[in-house]
Amino acid sequence: MTSSQPLTVPGYAHVYSGKVRDLYAPLDDSGTPRNDQLLLVASDRLSAYDFVLDTPIPDKGAVLTQLSLWWFERLEDLVPNHVVSTDVPDVVAGRAVLVKRLAMLPVECVARAYLTGGGLNEYLADGHVSGIALPEGLVDGSRLPEPVFTPSTKAPMGEHDQPMPYAAVEAEIGAPLASRVRDLTTAILARGNEIAAERGILIADTKVEFGLDGDDVVLADEVLTPDSSRFWPADLWEPGHPQPSYDKQFVREWLTSSASGWDKASGEAPPDLPEDVIAQTRAKYVEAYERLTGRTFS
Numbered sequence: 001m002t003s004s005q006p007l008t009v010p011g012y013a014h015v016y017s018g019k020v021r022d023l024y025a026p027l028d029d030s031g032t033p034r035n036d037q038l039l040l041v042a043s044d045r046l047s048a049y050d051f052v053l054d055t056p057i058p059d060k061g062a063v064l065t066q067l068s069l070w071w072f073e074r075l076e077d078l079v080p081n082h083v084v085s086t087d088v089p090d091v092v093a094g095r096a097v098l099v100k101r102l103a104m105l106p107v108e109c110v111a112r113a114y115l116t117g118g119g120l121n122e123y124l125a126d127g128h129v130s131g132i133a134l135p136e137g138l139v140d141g142s143r144l145p146e147p148v149f150t151p152s153t154k155a156p157m158g159e160h161d162q163p164m165p166y167a168a169v170e171a172e173i174g175a176p177l178a179s180r181v182r183d184l185t186t187a188i189l190a191r192g193n194e195i196a197a198e199r200g201i202l203i204a205d206t207k208v209e210f211g212l213d214g215d216d217v218v219l220a221d222e223v224l225t226p227d228s229s230r231f232w233p234a235d236l237w238e239p240g241h242p243q244p245s246y247d248k249q250f251v252r253e254w255l256t257s258s259a260s261g262w263d264k265a266s267g268e269a270p271p272d273l274p275e276d277v278i279a280q281t282r283a284k285y286v287e288a289y290e291r292l293t294g295r296t297f298s
């Protein structure tokens with residue numbers, strides 16, 4: 001596991017660290033942290049099998065930050081976002097965003113366009129996901145008739161988010177807001193898949209977060225990245241078994257191969273990744289960015 005101390009960012013105070021991203025608060029002229037903005041910094045850390053790997057993937061933070069910014073622009077007709085500026089300190093250039101501090105809603109807003117992972121397990125148990133009946137005969141990787149809202153709780157670091165029935169979302173944030181974030185989350189995934197499918201990528205599911213700016217619902221966090229979503233190569237899509245990950249497949253295959261000497265069931269931290277797996281993984285992040293945006297990553 002990575003045990004590094006958070007990066008020092010001049011003019012900012014460290015607020016919180018997630019698995020792969022860190023939050024800072026801008027300091028005012030007296031050196032006091034401001035409460036109206038945050039700096040959202042994406043690291044080069046990679047999470048696999050619930051571990052944060054010790055080996056960073058060069059440029060991952062920058063690629064995913066730039067991809068998220070590209071998606072925010074393309075979703076502005078659906079929902080405003082929290083981006084204030086990309087003018088950030090050199091030490092985090094290209095991989096940090098200054099954002100408006102919001103009253104975050106306590107819901108992980110997940111939408112699924114394809115059935116896999118926890119949603120598949122729920123379906124196999126009783127034919128429903130998040131209380132919604134799905135057609136019979138679906139298998140791992142099946143495309144759903146339309147994106148389904150499957151919210152979960154915001155679990156503490158290191159724990160798994162728990163499925164949250166829609167009624168619990170309504171109880172937590174009220175029926176009008178619940179309906180609004182449900183519709184926005186499914187619309188964001190539908191828009192993402194419209195654009196990604198043309199570029200040979202399927203977005204199986206995604207997790208977004210919303211906050212309130214007064215009465216306005218604002219899209220926060222990151223959006224439609226391989227960290228917040230399952231990206232699948234469209235040309236390899238074949239329902240009936242686990243799909244290859246667009247970005248993490250090299251890491252998963254090496255970690256579960258005899259070459260790594262690691263036993264996933266051991267509970268021990270995975271070993272360092274070899275250079276070729278690091279390079280191949282970096283290349284997949286850059287490829288996804290360039291295919292989706294049509295831009296060259298620099």
Ligand SMILES: CCOC(=O)Cn1cc(-c2ncnc(N)c2C#N)cn1
Binds near residue numbers: 038
């Ligand atoms: C380690 C990164 O943090 C998170 O992943 C989740 N998180 C988001 C906030 C947040 N809080 C207020 N305003 C915002 N605009 C945001 C955002 N984004 C807090 N935690």
